[in-house]
Amino acid sequence: MTEIDDQTLERIIAWTDGELDDEARADFEAELERDEALREAVASYRATLDALPTLNVEAPVDFEQRVQRRIRRRSRGRFFNPEAQQQRMQAAVFAAIAALLLGGIALFSSSGPIRLLWTDEGSGEVAPGEGSGEDATGEDRTAPLDAPPADEDADTTTGDGVTPARLTDPPRPDPGTPEAGSGAATSGLETVDPMRVSWAYTVQTDMDIDALRTRLGDEFGRAVRIADGGFEVVVPAREHAETLRALGRLGEVSRERVERPAVLSERVFVVRPAP
């Protein structure tokens, strides 16, 4: 192999990377034409560069299963465990039935319509501008593998967004909301009209309506529906925090407390284009 001095090698590398200016490149290529040793050196350098990608190796065939086993072990069987998955599904079905039964009993035993005591405050999510930046703080918000994921409020609920304990909790004072029902409490449940205390989120964006439709369609697919003056994004309750973050990238998010009839397992976000 030809001996290459540092200066020549520097020029070869710069030429190979296309980093010589026009004049320097022309000079180098002219020299390349007449200097056989330089041609050999370039060929040798290129052979090295060409060969390097072939040094890639493949992971072992059972790599994926080994990763899954490791996660299963560290999470004490919570993830990548078919049995646990089946148990979770059974538990979710059981909890849903129990919630329905409880709701039914409460309806029959109360003198008026019932409000289930659920507010967004309990789900752990924070509105943009209040520290919800997913990792802007650099803080490790990830729970250990044996604990539920931080943003999966569904894991602490019956599956429909209702925390079971709340069904028997005393009502929390809500100064921001009009007292919608001052009827007598029955069985620990507030007997008010069927309105849910909740946050109404509105996103005001600079995008025009067509661009907004495309963007929301790409991001949320069938969860988007046309609403008065804009769109509504309807997502499962457990996706509340992520949806807030995603919408926060489109424009300013504002929120206000409202009482309205709503499906407990869903969250609705109103997105409006620039006027």
Place this chain on the structure above:
Amino acid sequence: MSAEFDEARLVRRLRRRDEHAFTWLVRTYQDRVFALVFRMLGDRAEAEDVAQEVFVTVFKRIDQFRGDSQLSTWIYRIATNHTRNRIKYLGRRHHKRKQDIQDTRESDIQRPMTDPHPRPDRAAEGRQFERILQRALAELDDTWREVIVLRDVELLSYAEIAEILGVAEGTVKSRLFRARTALQQRIEALTDG
């Protein structure tokens, strides 16, 4: 990235600890992560262990992914950090590294598809050159080997490498220049020797 898993959707699903999405991620990145770690560590068993840890970390810490860079860059960064830590750890234990580099199995190497049936003499020459290349790479300083592997083996852009290593693009270029120079000189020495 497939239509099923565009990056934003994939990240959302990973944050929900969606096992199907995570399995897809492992299948997509396992070879790249393993190759990077193996080339850096030079020890197959250690590389397998570290590469698995990389994916466990991705699963655990996906909430920390800000989306400022590509997901692949973030994964490479985790892989690089894990590898550096392992190198330090093994160094403290005076572990004999790089013993597997020369023992890379023939079946492990991804060969270009252009010449599936090379002439036996050329194939032998090629294997000989690969062995020299592997040895030269293994003998490089860790910092130089890292940048060569990311750029010339993994074919990442300067910007991506800068992001992964947490240095300026200019630093990547100068480091790469020194690394390639050292590699070339090492190859020449091994060839002549």
